[in-house]
Amino acid sequence: MKIEVKAGEIAKTETGAILVNHFEGEERFHENTEINAIDLALQCAISQLITRGELKGKLNEITLVNTLGKLPAPWVAIVGLGKRKELSLDRVRCAVAEACRRLRQKRIYKIATIPQGAGAGNITAGDAAMAITEAALLGTYTFRKHMTKPADYGEIERFQIITDDNSSLPALERGCQKGKIISEAVILTRDMVNEPANYMTPTNMAEVAAKLAQSHGLEITVLEREEMQKMGMGAMLGVAQGSRQPPKFIALRYKGKETDELDVALVGKGITFDSGGISIKPSEKMEEMKGDMAGGASVMAAISAVAQLKPKINVAAIVPATENLPDGNAQKPGDVLTAMNGKTIEIISTDAEGRLILADALAYAVKQGARAIVDIATLTGAIRVALGDTYTGAFSNNPELLSKVIAAGAEAGELIWQLPMHDDYKEKIKSEVADLKNTGNRYAGAITAAQFLAEFIGDTPWVHLDIAATSMSDKERGYSVKGATGVPVRTLVNLVLALAK
Numbered sequence: 001m002k003i004e005v006k007a008g009e010i011a012k013t014e015t016g017a018i019l020v021n022h023f024e025g026e027e028r029f030h031e032n033t034e035i036n037a038i039d040l041a042l043q044c045a046i047s048q049l050i051t052r053g054e055l056k057g058k059l060n061e062i063t064l065v066n067t068l069g070k071l072p073a074p075w076v077a078i079v080g081l082g083k084r085k086e087l088s089l090d091r092v093r094c095a096v097a098e099a100c101r102r103l104r105q106k107r108i109y110k111i112a113t114i115p116q117g118a119g120a121g122n123i124t125a126g127d128a129a130m131a132i133t134e135a136a137l138l139g140t141y142t143f144r145k146h147m148t149k150p151a152d153y154g155e156i157e158r159f160q161i162i163t164d165d166n167s168s169l170p171a172l173e174r175g176c177q178k179g180k181i182i183s184e185a186v187i188l189t190r191d192m193v194n195e196p197a198n199y200m201t202p203t204n205m206a207e208v209a210a211k212l213a214q215s216h217g218l219e220i221t222v223l224e225r226e227e228m229q230k231m232g233m234g235a236m237l238g239v240a241q242g243s244r245q246p247p248k249f250i251a252l253r254y255k256g257k258e259t260d261e262l263d264v265a266l267v268g269k270g271i272t273f274d275s276g277g278i279s280i281k282p283s284e285k286m287e288e289m290k291g292d293m294a295g296g297a298s299v300m301a302a303i304s305a306v307a308q309l310k311p312k313i314n315v316a317a318i319v320p321a322t323e324n325l326p327d328g329n330a331q332k333p334g335d336v337l338t339a340m341n342g343k344t345i346e347i348i349s350t351d352a353e354g355r356l357i358l359a360d361a362l363a364y365a366v367k368q369g370a371r372a373i374v375d376i377a378t379l380t381g382a383i384r385v386a387l388g389d390t391y392t393g394a395f396s397n398n399p400e401l402l403s404k405v406i407a408a409g410a411e412a413g414e415l416i417w418q419l420p421m422h423d424d425y426k427e428k429i430k431s432e433v434a435d436l437k438n439t440g441n442r443y444a445g446a447i448t449a450a451q452f453l454a455e456f457i458g459d460t461p462w463v464h465l466d467i468a469a470t471s472m473s474d475k476e477r478g479y480s481v482k483g484a485t486g487v488p489v490r491t492l493v494n495l496v497l498a499l500a501k
């Protein structure tokens, strides 16, 4: 899809469909001269639809009007943006995405839009352009790589953001550019998460990382099994020993300033398939466990977007990548492992593997001198029980960093809710034979998992995001489609940009 910002009048634009909007409960578009021009050319067809109550402007409502040769574009699409005072950037994103999918369904592949939402509330032209760009790219995302038959619709070829206000062109241009970079990162994450586990092994993840390093000028380190052994990553290797695929410990570095300090480390769980290991999972829906590397994919994608946006900050993306499988050499319940920071862990369930590989990855980030750490993991089914798939769960030892993460999420339309941590929960992960055990009882599972991770953080400001329920979706919603969502890539990019200020 080619996306461009162009000066001109939307009514006069030659394209497949021109996309305008209507706010719920408003009688006419007195404020919007551009829509008025279209309405007049169509002999008030649109305002009549409004008067008759057929066009209400409800959020995501889409009305298509044929222009019958009265305008250069054969169709006008009017998308409802809901009530003006309730408008948010995320509503713009959702509504435009729905409109793009509808037009694609009608085999309209050239679209021109006004800067939807710009000027309403506190939405700037730049933010609107970014949101619209994200909507067009993310809302029409498909993963058809392994399908031999074509879809029954094509692809949107051209998407133009048209303005008659020349002074807003630079801001629109910048917003569009940023939207493209960020969407590309989200799409990379979705592709990696949707990819079957036989196409996205730890080795494949390391190859993706190498390509990203190459194209965006990132430093890369990939540790092999022997090097992990030397570094004492016993928890990571305990998980990896049940798989024939060699584990990879991937670290990407972005340097946005002269000094060498590491301002923030993004650590992502990279289990490329989670069978549960010897504590094997039920087979129903086990295929979904190909997505257990969503955290890892999201930090790799986020740092490559950061490398293109070039903020003055130093960032690392750290991904312990391995399969969790039950072969003859697999670790067993009752085994004791020693993590990189020297703590010993009794394995109760080999299916609580995410916290094991993260134990070493967090200790590694601490050892690298990270001043702040954010980890992202499809860590527990319990987080879905607690929050459903609306909010990502957050845990932290540092309210300031946490509030920045939550704010970065809100800006992205990726909802994040804090859950508590408390020393009481530590009791549940005390072992009779080692420093820790890797599971608690069946209650507060997402919290005991976070409490376990905290053992490997020391005093470093830290936020843990449990994305087990939000990284994949079983329904189409706004700019997110079925399958991988790409959450929380946009949050991470926003966070890094905010931390750089």
Ligand code: BES
Residues within 6 Å of the ligand: 274, 276, 292, 349, 351, 352, 353, 354, 378, 379, 380, 381, 382, 439, 440, 445, 468, 469
């Ligand atoms: N990868 C799973 C968590 C998960 C579940 C992600 C559903 C996405 C969807 C994780 O490794 C796991 O198996 N967690 C266990 C922990 C338990 C053994 C303490 C779980 O949630 O059941």
Ligand code: MN
Residues within 6 Å of the ligand: 274, 276, 350, 351, 352, 353, 354
């Ligand atoms: Mn598991």
Ligand code: ZN
Residues within 6 Å of the ligand: 271, 274, 292, 351, 353, 354, 378, 379
């Ligand atoms: Zn897992």
